[in-house]
Amino acid sequence: MEQHPSCLAMKKPNPNRRYSFKSILIILSLVLPACKSTKELPVAQTAPLLEKPKNIVLLIGDGMGLSQISGLIYSQKDASSFEAFPVIGFHKSYSYDDLITDSAAGATAFSCGVKTFNNAVGLNKDTLPELTILEEAEQYGLSTGLIATSSIVHATPAAFIAHQPMRTMYEAIAADFLKTEIDFFLGGGEEYFNNRKTDKRDLIQELKAKNYNVLHDYSDFVPKKFNPEKNLAFFTESKHPTSAIAGRNYLANAASLALDFLENHGEKGFFLMIEASQIDWGGHSNDETMVIREMQDFDRTIKRVLEYARKKGDTLVILTADHETGGFSLQPGSKFGNIKGGFTTNGHTASLVPVFAFGPAAKTFSGIYENTNIHKLMRLALGFVQAETEKNQN
Numbered sequence: 001m002e003q004h005p006s007c008l009a010m011k012k013p014n015p016n017r018r019y020s021f022k023s024i025l026i027i028l029s030l031v032l033p034a035c036k037s038t039k040e041l042p043v044a045q046t047a048p049l050l051e052k053p054k055n056i057v058l059l060i061g062d063g064m065g066l067s068q069i070s071g072l073i074y075s076q077k078d079a080s081s082f083e084a085f086p087v088i089g090f091h092k093s094y095s096y097d098d099l100i101t102d103s104a105a106g107a108t109a110f111s112c113g114v115k116t117f118n119n120a121v122g123l124n125k126d127t128l129p130e131l132t133i134l135e136e137a138e139q140y141g142l143s144t145g146l147i148a149t150s151s152i153v154h155a156t157p158a159a160f161i162a163h164q165p166m167r168t169m170y171e172a173i174a175a176d177f178l179k180t181e182i183d184f185f186l187g188g189g190e191e192y193f194n195n196r197k198t199d200k201r202d203l204i205q206e207l208k209a210k211n212y213n214v215l216h217d218y219s220d221f222v223p224k225k226f227n228p229e230k231n232l233a234f235f236t237e238s239k240h241p242t243s244a245i246a247g248r249n250y251l252a253n254a255a256s257l258a259l260d261f262l263e264n265h266g267e268k269g270f271f272l273m274i275e276a277s278q279i280d281w282g283g284h285s286n287d288e289t290m291v292i293r294e295m296q297d298f299d300r301t302i303k304r305v306l307e308y309a310r311k312k313g314d315t316l317v318i319l320t321a322d323h324e325t326g327g328f329s330l331q332p333g334s335k336f337g338n339i340k341g342g343f344t345t346n347g348h349t350a351s352l353v354p355v356f357a358f359g360p361a362a363k364t365f366s367g368i369y370e371n372t373n374i375h376k377l378m379r380l381a382l383g384f385v386q387a388e389t390e391k392n393q394n
């Protein structure tokens, strides 16, 4: 029987043959598990950094644990955005002084890479300010943005831009915004900028003087082009924004607006943090309907970000939570489309928190690691670590 010429060609040894890096990795991954002793404990290794993103979008669902995600998935017919992520890991959310973190210490671990005490934003355990990933991105010439469905001075966004020992120092946190070059921010809490009790400063006027377009109302929120030469501050409410159940629905549009704005605002890429703030509040009030409605609002937003990242190919998307809230579970009697939720606490819990990643360098986010590792991996992905090493060598 005559062999097909292409089979012969394949069998012919080629002295110039080189195995590609990728094929070696594939061979190693097949061979190594077979060699490993079954007595050894598995150790999660961070995958090598293979690609470098231009942009990072960090999505934080405050208080979002595995049951909150399960509740979303079993509540709707459409596949959730969570199922589109190829890489999943877990982080250990505990803070410096408590196994149960709060949102301030939880977000500071992401923003600064340090475990700090509960209630602190942007400070280390010795109450000294730490450079945040947002401030560092500014130093490297990237554009930066923060979006929240709480007030913009609330703990999670605050940890990326402010340095205060108490998360409730809202006016001091608002003033810290003026010390940065943040390009885009959107959320509630305008009163901490223009109706201040601690001083008579009008931070809205100060923002305008610092080249910001300032917008006040999202009822007329129509995606449009803004002057990319100016920064953008968008206050959706004077106080905290309302819940998704009560009609708040700006998050997905805000994400689209920010992505478009930041892409056109500079050439070196951007860092954007988007928080679904009120999943946590649903957990605190042991309200499963609120938890799931906030999760659905977040899911729509994540889909917008993934669409963008798929189209562009240069954007690393990281999706995680600071901690779980409520000890939420899906109780017996739950059905598809009708979740019967149960709670074990009206506070936070210490369960491991899932991390989802998509895009260049996503592989580095697999495994189980400290919450501070997310900061380290973002710096690696954006090349800050390499740049720092080069700077020290010169």
Ligand code: MG
Residues within 6 Å of the ligand: 062, 103, 150, 154, 155, 156, 157, 275, 277, 280
């Ligand atoms: Mg929060």
Ligand code: ZN
Residues within 6 Å of the ligand: 063, 103, 280, 281, 284, 325, 348
């Ligand atoms: Zn909370």
